[in-house]
Amino acid sequence: MMNKTEHPEDLLPWYVNGTLSSEEQSLVSAHLSSCDRCSQEVELLISIQKVANEPVDDAVLDMAQRRFMRELNSTSTVKKDKTWWQPVFAAAAMLVIVVQFVVIMNIEQETDSYQPAGIEQTGIVYQIQFHDGVKEQDIRILLQSANASIIDGPGALGLYRVRLDNKNSKDVLVSATHLIQHIEQE
Amino acid sequence: MTSNPNEQDDAVELLQNIATGDENAMRSFYQLFQSAVYAFAMKRLNNQTDAVEVLNEVMFDVWRSADRFQGRSKVKTWLLGIANFKVIDVLRKRGRTDHEDLDDDVPDENEATAFSEIAGQHDAGLIRQCLEKLKDVHRQVVHLVFFEELSYPEIAEILECPSGTVKTRMMHAKSKLKRCLQGLGFV
Numbered sequence: 269m270m271n272k273t274e275h276p277e278d279l280l281p282w283y284v285n286g287t288l289s290s291e292e293q294s295l296v297s298a299h300l301s302s303c304d305r306c307s308q309e310v311e312l313l314i315s316i317q318k319v320a321n322e323p324v325d326d327a328v329l330d331m332a333q334r335r336f337m338r339e340l341n342s343t344s345t346v347k348k349d350k351t352w353w354q355p356v357f358a359a360a361a362m363l364v365i366v367v368q369f370v371v372i373m374n375i376e377q378e379t380d381s382y383q384p385a386g387i388e389q390t391g392i393v394y395q396i397q398f399h400d401g402v403k404e405q406d407i408r409i410l411l412q413s414a415n416a417s418i419i420d421g422p423g424a425l426g427l428y429r430v431r432l433d434n435k436n437s438k439d440v441l442v443s444a445t446h447l448i449q450h451i452e453q454e
Numbered sequence: 455m456t457s458n459p460n461e462q463d464d465a466v467e468l469l470q471n472i473a474t475g476d477e478n479a480m481r482s483f484y485q486l487f488q489s490a491v492y493a494f495a496m497k498r499l500n501n502q503t504d505a506v507e508v509l510n511e512v513m514f515d516v517w518r519s520a521d522r523f524q525g526r527s528k529v530k531t532w533l534l535g536i537a538n539f540k541v542i543d544v545l546r547k548r549g550r551t552d553h554e555d556l557d558d559d560v561p562d563e564n565e566a567t568a569f570s571e572i573a574g575q576h577d578a579g580l581i582r583q584c585l586e587k588l589k590d591v592h593r594q595v596v597h598l599v600f601f602e603e604l605s606y607p608e609i610a611e612i613l614e615c616p617s618g619t620v621k622t623r624m625m626h627a628k629s630k631l632k633r634c635l636q637g638l639g640f641v
Contacts, residue, residue, distance in 0.1 A: 277625065277628075278621040278622075278624070278625060279621075281599045281600075281624050281628075282599065282605060282606055284599075284600075285599055285600060285603045285604075286603070287603065287604065287605035287606075287608075288605070313628075315578065315581055316581055316585070316596065316600060316631070317600040318578065319578050319581045319582045319585060320585065320596055320597060320599075320600035320601050323489075324489050324492055324493045324496070325502075328492070328502055328506065329488050329489065329492060331506075332488070332492070332506040332509055332510060333481075333484055333485070333488060335506075335510065336484060336509075336510045336513055336514075337477075337481060337484075339510070339514075340477060340480065340514075340517060341477070400546075400547075401547075403539070403543060404539040404540075404542045404543050404546070405539050408539070408614075422542070422545075422546055426546055426549070
């Protein structure tokens with residue numbers, strides 16, 4: 269429970285946009301009834317809300333949508349064309365998934381020192397530089413598979429700082445040479 | 455932006471149809487979320503061409519993988535999460551990202567007092583001017599709070615960062631707005 273001198277400033281923006289939980293909402297409301305400083309701040313946040321809530325340019329969106337639908341039409345025949353090779357492709361994809369599963373299971377069997385994430389900040393910190401053009405989504409999948417958590421980044425030079433729980437995690441990253449250009453312990 | 459109460463249900467139904475290759479459903483889905491995705495990208499990238507590129511890439515991802523939506527979060531949250539990855543890709547290509555800058559610094563308590571002093575003297579034009587001067591990472595959070603009207607856990611999910619970081623970024627945004635308004639002659 270918040271004491272009288274504590275100002276819930278970090279919650280005020282969400283008080284203004286109306287998304288606080290009912291408990292937080294009542295807490296802030298009670299505080300505002302006796303705090304001029306926070307009440308004034310709410311007034312200013314409402315002014316910011318009005319300014320930030322400006323509509324986007326319809327002409328740009330209209331053009332973007334027409335381009336999207338044009339490109340979609342040129343590719344959609346592929347999506348609709350249910351041909352004989354699709355079951356074969358599905359079977360091949362399934363085989364890849366099974367192989368990946370077996371590999372992951374083997375890795376998990378070798379590691380007995382994983383700890384639940386978020387309980388304790390242990391492990392070794394590495395700096396990682398990914399190749400140019402590597403997709404953020406692929407980076408996240410790789411880091412997840414290595415049980416690595418991002419501490420910071422990408423920084424100005426594109427460096428990520430990640431925390432690894434054990435050596436096996438590093439091995440997973442080191443083997444991903446198609447994604448990682450450089451990895452170094454801090 | 456006031457959200458449509460049926461938005462989530464409509465979007466889920468559209469996704470189911472998109473997964474079967476229904477182009478009309480894709481068109482409706484695009485119209486439903488184009489402003490949200492475009493504005494989100496624009497606040498961070500500050501470039502119309504790049505923002506449109508992100509919007510269409512996100513929509514192509516939806517077209518290709520609509521069946522992967524698990525229903526664990528709101529469709530808009532899922533969509534903006536995809537957009538966030540695309541935005542980071544663009545920033546990395548440009549060779550600059552600043553979205554983690556200063557996250558650990560907590561704004562000075564005294565600044566909040568001074569900030570409240572300028573409330574009531576606000577002017578829309580000057581606030582707009584100061585919002586434009588914010589770092590894109592801070593402008594993005596302001597946008598998600600006040601344009602998308604998202605809760606802090608939803609913003610944390612989109613940006614893949616702890617809720618505390620979202621709050622800190624917002625505090626920084628407020629602090630920088632205050633400094634900017636002071637610089638323009640307030641207080």
